[in-house]
Every structure is written in C-alpha cells, then in structure tokens.
Amino acid sequence: MNPGRSPRSLVLRGGLLVTQDPERRVVRGDLRIEDGRITSVGSRAEAAEEEIDASGFALVPGFVNTHTHVAMSLLRGIADDRELAGFLETLFAVDAHRTEADVEVGARAGIAEMLLSGTTSFLDLYYFEDAVARAVESLGVRGFLGWAVLDPELTTQKGVPVENARAFIGRWKDRPRVSPLVAPQGVYVCGKETWLAARDVAERAGTLVHYHLSETRKEVHDHLEKTGRRPVVWLEEIGFLGPSSVAAHAVWLTGEEIETLARRKVGIAHCASSNLKLASGGVAPVVELRAAGATVGLGTDSVASNNSLSMLREMHIAGLVQKNQRWDATVLSAQELLDMATIDGARLVGRAEDLGSLEVGKQADFSMFRLDHPTLLPARPEAIVSHLAYSAAEEAIDSVYVGGVPVVRHRALTHGDWNKIRQEGESAADALWSSRPK
Ligand SMILES: [Zn+2]
Numbered sequence: 318m319n320p321g322r323s324p325r326s327l328v329l330r331g332g333l334l335v336t337q338d339p340e341r342r343v344v345r346g347d348l349r350i351e352d353g354r355i356t357s358v359g360s361r362a363e364a365a366e367e368e369i370d371a372s373g374f375a376l377v378p379g380f381v382n383t384h385t386h387v388a389m390s391l392l393r394g395i396a397d398d399r400e401l402a403g404f405l406e407t408l409f410a411v412d413a414h415r416t417e418a419d420v421e422v423g424a425r426a427g428i429a430e431m432l433l434s435g436t437t438s439f440l441d442l443y444y445f446e447d448a449v450a451r452a453v454e455s456l457g458v459r460g461f462l463g464w465a466v467l468d469p470e471l472t473t474q475k476g477v478p479v480e481n482a483r484a485f486i487g488r489w490k491d492r493p494r495v496s497p498l499v500a501p502q503g504v505y506v507c508g509k510e511t512w513l514a515a516r517d518v519a520e521r522a523g524t525l526v527h528y529h530l531s532e533t534r535k536e537v538h539d540h541l542e543k544t545g546r547r548p549v550v551w552l553e554e555i556g557f558l559g560p561s562s563v564a565a566h567a568v569w570l571t572g573e574e575i576e577t578l579a580r581r582k583v584g585i586a587h588c589a590s591s592n593l594k595l596a597s598g599g600v601a602p603v604v605e606l607r608a609a610g611a612t613v614g615l616g617t618d619s620v621a622s623n624n625s626l627s628m629l630r631e632m633h634i635a636g637l638v639q640k641n642q643r644w645d646a647t648v649l650s651a652q653e654l655l656d657m658a659t660i661d662g663a664r665l666v667g668r669a670e671d672l673g674s675l676e677v678g679k680q681a682d683f684s685m686f687r688l689d690h691p692t693l694l695p696a697r698p699e700a701i702v703s704h705l706a707y708s709a710a711e712e713a714i715d716s717v718y719v720g721g722v723p724v725v726r727h728r729a730l731t732h733g734d735w736n737k738i739r740q741e742g743e744s745a746a747d748a749l750w751s752s753r754p755k
Contacts, residue, residue, distance in 0.1 A: 563586055
C-alpha cells in the first residue's frame, strides 16, 4: 500500500479510546473505519483490509484549533517582548512584503507543526488564502480558511477585500478538506458597511464568519470613543451578531456583552497564550461565557504571538490561567479543557455532527498517543484525560489520521517532506526577516 493512501477498511485493535462521546467514555477496544468514517467504537470489530495493533496507544480525537494565522509560521520570534502597538508595527511592515508564494511556504510549515502536535482541523484568518488552501490539500489537514476583510481604503489587497473573499469562497467551496469563509479583521479596521457585507457574503454562501473581537482594552476604549458603544454592543446594534460566527479573543467583555454573545450563538475562540504574551491584561471570562451557554473553543493565534501551534500547550495554559486568576482550582477541569480542544471546537466550526469525537458515523480524525511516553505515566484509563490536558508532550504522538488517512506516521508526515518544507521556510524567512523595521 502507498504511504498515506487510505485503505477502504481499517481496524485499530485494542487501543485506549478517548471517545469524547456524549458520555465521555474512555474504553479499551477496537476502532473500525470504512471509507474514512468510523463504523464501530470499542466492541470487537470484524476483520478489515488493514489491521493495526493499537494496544500501546491512546486514540484521541484530532484537535480543532479555532484561531490561527498559519502562514505566519515564518515570523516566529520576530517581534517578541513588545507592547501590542510595537508588535503590530513590525508585523504590518513585514506583511507588506509578503507574496503568495511565501504564504504557501509558511502555511505548509505551520500545518506540519499542527499535524505533528495532533491538530487535524484549524480555523484561519489571513489573505492569499488560496495559497493556504493549496497547502491544506497537499498535506491532508482540514482547513476552515477565512479571507481577511477590512475597509477598502485601509487594505493593501488588490480590489475590494469583501469581494475578494466572495471570489475565494466561490473558488474553494465543495472541497473535502477546505472550507472557505469570510473573516472581518476587527472593529479597528472594519466599518459598519464592511461588517454587514461580510455577513451577507457568509449568509449567501452558507459559510462561517470569523473575526477578532475585544482583544485589548485599547480596542474597546477606542471604539467606545469613536461610536459611543463597546464593540459587542455596537455589532449587535448594527445587526451583525448571529450564529455561524466565531469571535477570537473576547477578553474584555461586560456581563451584558457575555449574555448578548451567548444569546446570539456566537462561538468564542479563546487564545490564552497569545493574550498572556501580548499582556492583554485581563483574562477572558471563559467560565462566564460557558455558564451563559456560549460554545468556547481554543485557539493558538499565530506563532508571532504564542509562539507555538500546539493545542496540548494551549489546553494546559488555558486551564492554569482560569484557575489561578479566580482562586478556584475546580474551574475548567481537564475534561472541560479536552472538550474545548475537540468537540466544542468542532461545534464552533459547525461540524459537530462530523468531527470532534470518536463516534460511529463521524470522520476518522484522531491521533495515536504512545502510552509508554514518560509524560503519560501512569497510563491509567482514569488518568488519560488529565494527562492530555496537563502533561502530554507533542513527542508522545506517534501517528495522526484525517478521514481515515494517515497524515503522520511514526512522527513523520506522509504527504510531505519535512526537510523540504523546512528548507523552503528558512529561505522565505530570510527575505521576510530582512524587511523588518530596525
Ligand atoms: Zn489573531
């Protein structure tokens, strides 16, 4: 069999299955897959075209990273330890020199990092998303790709950004791995017309809308000064807020704004590491959002502000921050953190019926964690969820499957050559790093 080709039927025998099903069962047993979908979970499965002994592994649903700018992987470390204003100044200066070719190189490197750390789906916000879409298809991940939209007079894009987004969606819809969408950047660069045009594009095409929201106090205060309203209140008044939308950050919210977001069924991508590193100051009200009924997923944001794309790190940090800030060790349990990284992320991108857990009928997107890795000791079923949330290292991941297709095997990509991706990344980074302001 070719490496990376999907067998029509596959059985993984005797693994520790972290199902993330409605009962959150962890069971020892078989996982059977046919044509990329799961056909049995836990019970003794009939023979298949390919059989794998999974007895030394935990099988865990693929992570859904709900906020990234994946092509920025070439900019890791370029603007560390700066205030947000200085950070953005450097990034905007470098961004102006980006080409579609280096966006594709950066996206391939970022996707490789995600696959090797167990992420099988991601929600992206950037431009030149055709290049990101090509990288998604070549490496076999699932990409929910948002074309960045801002007011026409503020953009370096050719043409009107919202029309570019509409055209991008037209070019990439109905693909198995790529879900195109529209992504207004934030209230600081999008006026009412742009927000409503983006909403209109999404509704007509049946896609998600993804955007940054209330990340910093400055953003909230500037918007209050300009419009007399806080961002969430203003977005509600102009008629933008609604389902099928995912807001990244949502750090600076009032109780009323939390209620509004939950009532409007806005999904939240919580980006704990990025907020901490850029010193957003507050801590996103994740507990209140969840209590109000909002769905909250986890996002890494870009490696310029994280500096990792690991969802394992993100679960760990998100949990610790909420506990410490609230003087309450009981909030955001390991199980809740794993939920946010898997099934809630799937819900956020509108694919809960298809992704985010190991259940019959769903896509076979999962990772195999080595149970003999030091960070998983003791490898007891009752401790596995805790290990995933708090201790598991990326190196414990041996193999990763998307739709029943192995995309990582024994820590190597099956659809790409890491050495080639790395070399292309290094040379594209040379050009970008030389364009940064001194
Ligand atoms: Zn972001």
